[in-house]
Amino acid sequence: MALLEVENLQVSFDTASGRILALNGVSFSLERGEVLALLGESGSGKSVTAAAIMDLVPNPPGAIDRGSIRFHGAELLQLSRNERRDLCGNRIALIFQDALAALNPVYSVGWQIAEMYRIHGRNPEGGVEKAVIDLLKAIGIPDPERRARQYPHEFSGGMRQRIMIAMAVAVGPDVIIADEPTTALDVTIQAQVVDLLATIRKRSNAGMIFITHDLGVVAELADRVAVMYAGRIVETANVFELFEDARHPYSVGLLASQPRVDTDEDELVPIPGSAPNPVALPSGCAFRTRCPRAEGLCAEVIPPLETVGPGRQAACHFPVSPA
Amino acid sequence: MTDRSTEFLPAREHRSRRILWLARALAGDPMAVAAAIWLLIVVLAILTDAMSLLGDNRISLKARNLPPFDFGQPWTLWLGADALGRPLLVRLVQAASTTIGIALVTVLTSLIGGTLLGVVAGYFGGIIGNVIMRICDIILGFPTLLVALFGLYLFGPSVGNLVIVLAVTRMPAYIRVARAETLEVRERLFVDAARVFGGGSTWILRTHILPSVAPTMLTLASVNLAMVMLFESGLSYLGLGIQPPSVSWGLMVAQGQGYLSSAWWLGFFPGLAIMFTTMSFNLLANWFRIVNDPSQHWRLLSRRR
Numbered sequence: 001m002a003l004l005e006v007e008n009l010q011v012s013f014d015t016a017s018g019r020i021l022a023l024n025g026v027s028f029s030l031e032r033g034e035v036l037a038l039l040g041e042s043g044s045g046k047s048v049t050a051a052a053i054m055d056l057v058p059n060p061p062g063a064i065d066r067g068s069i070r071f072h073g074a075e076l077l078q079l080s081r082n083e084r085r086d087l088c089g090n091r092i093a094l095i096f097q098d099a100l101a102a103l104n105p106v107y108s109v110g111w112q113i114a115e116m117y118r119i120h121g122r123n124p125e126g127g128v129e130k131a132v133i134d135l136l137k138a139i140g141i142p143d144p145e146r147r148a149r150q151y152p153h154e155f156s157g158g159m160r161q162r163i164m165i166a167m168a169v170a171v172g173p174d175v176i177i178a179d180e181p182t183t184a185l186d187v188t189i190q191a192q193v194v195d196l197l198a199t200i201r202k203r204s205n206a207g208m209i210f211i212t213h214d215l216g217v218v219a220e221l222a223d224r225v226a227v228m229y230a231g232r233i234v235e236t237a238n239v240f241e242l243f244e245d246a247r248h249p250y251s252v253g254l255l256a257s258q259p260r261v262d263t264d265e266d267e268l269v270p271i272p273g274s275a276p277n278p279v280a281l282p283s284g285c286a287f288r289t290r291c292p293r294a295e296g297l298c299a300e301v302i303p304p305l306e307t308v309g310p311g312r313q314a315a316c317h318f319p320v321s322p323a
Numbered sequence: 324m325t326d327r328s329t330e331f332l333p334a335r336e337h338r339s340r341r342i343l344w345l346a347r348a349l350a351g352d353p354m355a356v357a358a359a360i361w362l363l364i365v366v367l368a369i370l371t372d373a374m375s376l377l378g379d380n381r382i383s384l385k386a387r388n389l390p391p392f393d394f395g396q397p398w399t400l401w402l403g404a405d406a407l408g409r410p411l412l413v414r415l416v417q418a419a420s421t422t423i424g425i426a427l428v429t430v431l432t433s434l435i436g437g438t439l440l441g442v443v444a445g446y447f448g449g450i451i452g453n454v455i456m457r458i459c460d461i462i463l464g465f466p467t468l469l470v471a472l473f474g475l476y477l478f479g480p481s482v483g484n485l486v487i488v489l490a491v492t493r494m495p496a497y498i499r500v501a502r503a504e505t506l507e508v509r510e511r512l513f514v515d516a517a518r519v520f521g522g523g524s525t526w527i528l529r530t531h532i533l534p535s536v537a538p539t540m541l542t543l544a545s546v547n548l549a550m551v552m553l554f555e556s557g558l559s560y561l562g563l564g565i566q567p568p569s570v571s572w573g574l575m576v577a578q579g580q581g582y583l584s585s586a587w588w589l590g591f592f593p594g595l596a597i598m599f600t601t602m603s604f605n606l607l608a609n610w611f612r613i614v615n616d617p618s619q620h621w622r623l624l625s626r627r628r
Contacts, residue, residue: 054519082523089521101512106534106617110331115530119521132331148331151617167520 001073002029003207004053004092004175009067011045011052014060020278022048022062024231027305030175030207037210037218037239039254040228043275046211049228050177053209054094055084071175090120093168097180099160103152109163110136110148116170131170139166139196158189162196169200176200177209182217190214194221215258219243227251230276230286233305237312245322247314249291285317293318348614351623355610358603365423365600368416383408388586403588405578411592414570418593422571423600425486426551432490434544437497442532444498445505446524456502459495467492468557475563485564489551500543501536508535538612545608549601572597 011023023045030036038046051057053069053076069076071092076084088094096102103112113132117124124131136144139162152160161181168176178197182190194217201208210221218225218239225242227235227250235248246252253271273290276282282289288298297317305315309322349355383404389396391403391411399410444452462470474488508514509532517527556573558564560580565571572593579590613619 056515056519085518085521085523087521088519094516094519096512096516098512102516104513104517104531106615107530108331108617114331115517115522116520119526129331153618167516 002070003032003034003072004030004209005068005070006049006053007068007070009049009052009069010065011048011057011062012065013062015279017279021231021281022278023052023067025067026228026231026233028226028233028236030209032174032207033201033205034224035201035208035210035222037212037222037225038228039212039215039218039225041213041275043230043278044228045231046213046228047179048231050094050179050209050211053092053177054088055081056094086120089116089173090171091173092175092177093171093173095161095165095168095176095178095181097183099157099164099184100152102164103160105152108149108151109155113148113163113167113170116167120171122171135166135170136163139163140192156189158185158192161185161189161193165193165196165200169204169206172204173206175207175209177211179211180213182212182214190217197221215254227254230278230281232286232315234287234316235312235314236305237309237314241309241312245320247308247312247319247322248316249293249318249320250287251314252320253290285315293320345614348620348623349610351625352606352610352613354606358606358610361599361603362607365419365596369420369423372416372420381409388582388589390586391588391592402592403586405575405589406582406586411588414575415572415592415596418570418572418575419596421482421565421569422552422555422573422597425482425489425555425565425571426548429486429489429493429551430544430548432486433493433497433547434540436490437494438501438533438536438540440494441498441501442505442528442536445502446509446528446532452502455498459498462492463495467554471554471558472561472563475558480558480563480566482565485555485558489554493547493551496547497540497543501540504536504539505532508532511535534615538615541608541611542605545601545604548604549597552597552601 006029007027009023009026010021012019012021026045026049028036038049040046048057048062052064055076057064064077067077071087076087079087103109107115110129110132113135114128116122117128117131122128132148133144136148141147141159141162147155152163155163161184165178165181176197181197182193185193197208197210198221200206210218212218222239225235225237225239226233227242227248229250235242235246235251237246242251243255246255250271253269256269257271259268271290276286276289282299284297284299284301285291285294285303288294291298293316295318301317303315303317305313308314308319349359385408387404387408388406389404389408391401393403394401397410399413402411402415404410405414440455444455470492471488474491475484478484514527514531517531522530552571552573554573555564555571556577559571559574560577565574567574575593576590576597579586579588579593582589610623613623
């Protein structure tokens with residue numbers, strides 16, 4: 001049984017210009033010790049997926065219309081609010097993108113990490129205070145005894161993100177969802193945070209969902225990648241397979257629009273056009289208006305996610321043939 | 324389990340050093356020091372009155388409307404005397420306990436009640452929130468003075484009733500501000516984070532919402548203190564507030580009104596006392612807000628200002 005299974009998840013939002021489908025039948029599964037990257041541009045539904053798992057979809061205007069989210073085989077969407085909350089933070093943790101806003105400015109960071117143990121009634125060996133200091137040491141905060149007593153505004157952006165990560169992993173969750181944890185950081189700090197996440201994953205054997213639009217970070221950390229476009233998963237593949245031979249034209253376009261050191265292309269090729277307006281998605285395949293391979297069929301039938309190789313799927317009528 | 328209230332407090336805020344640290348923070352704000360000194364004087368005045376240290380409050384027709392600053396007189400008469408020849412200084416001291424007592428109890432009642440109701444209305448919304456807010460609207464729909472007059476006429480003018488009437492008529496302002504603040508804080512990411520990390524509603528309200536709302540509410544309360552003192556004087560003027568021979572600063576101002584052209588000191592000194600007291604509360608509330616904001620309190624502690 002998979003650790004976390006999401007099946008046919010559909011989430012919609014009421015907006016002034018009509019009902020929009022933020023997620024339109026998203027399915028994936030996550031195993032223990034695995035890092036799954038959700039890759040896609042803004043508005044593709046990456047963060048909504050995280051919000052749906054964490055019960056953070058604001059209702060109204062948002063609603064989970066159908067689908068299922070199973071954790072250790074148990075259906076999350078049928079749990080009561082309180083049961084769900086007990087799971088959150090305890091077994092499933094979320095790392096926010098904006099660590100400064102996610103930390104309360106009036107409490108010291110040590111207090112806030114300790115909050116995790118208190119909320120979940122954990123009583124770590126040697127006391128909460130010692131556990132927090134050890135944790136800070138483990139995530140590479142120098143002088144943890146002193147730093148634990150300082151406030152969020154007294155830390156640099158990278159350190160705040162580490163503290164955010166420390167809070168998320170404090171009570172040893174089974175699933176860690178990282179919602180663009182490196183986006184707000186500069187490149188050198190990004191690398192440190194990615195390293196930290198890799199270490200945590202190795203040590204705790206937790207499953208990790210890593211939400212990002214940064215292919216470099218994906219290559220470094222992920223085992224498997226799910227590429228999202230307009231509320232759907234358009235391709236899932238092992239990270240090496242995706243970089244070596246992507247099947248969906250959108251994945252190919254994404255890869256071509258990023259500079260890479262392992263090839264000697266002279267020019268970056270952007271994907272033409274812009275992400276479709278979610279109020280009025282193109283008929284058929286949502287990507288067809290920007291797709292170089294689109295044909296008549298694409299406007300009529302939405303391509304289903306089909307197996308195109310061992311352990312990989314793509315949703316395209318005319319997938320790019322294997323290299 | 325370790326005491327959660329001292330866990331990971333900055334070293335300077337540990338209980339043993341807390342008072343010293345607060346003293347240093349107070350010294351960083353001269354206006355707050357002045358305010359604290361004035362409030363100390365008021366407290367001393369209340370204590371002297373409580374221990375009846377100032378006995379000389381007899382009516383003396385010879386000293387009727389005696390002007391102030393006549394240092395040939397006994398010291399109790401240095402601020403002059405009222406229309407019945409009672410020394411003004413003694414009257415001021417006697418009025419302090421009534422005035423401060425009524426104002427503090429009223430403001431604390433409406434502060435605590437209003438904050439709780441407003442936070443609940445803002446955080447949960449829905450039916451509870453609507454009921455609370457509509458009751459506020461009803462109270463606000465009537466002129467405050469009319470509600471107060473009606474209440475005091477019905478239940479009789481006593482200090483207890485006065486406090487209740489003042490607290491109830493003031494409460495909608497607190498509820499509205501607390502609700503608005505809560506609506507804003509509720510959407511902040513750290514509240515979402517607390518929810519994601521598994522915190523229940525009570526936990527979130529207590530540790531995240533209330534501390535963020537409190538500074539605004541305290542500032543509002545310190546402003547309201549002056550309004551309550553003046554409102555009490557208005558009701559006393561209409562004969563429904565403090566009943567003579569009890570006395571309050573507001574009542575003294577009201578009584579001095581008739582003598583404004585011939586004996587200005589009758590209204591001036593109690594008015595000054597009201598002004599100093601409310602200003603002191605304002606300044607201390609501001610100081611308190613800065614002390615409790617970790618990203619601001621360097622302003623009080625830094626040596627180079």
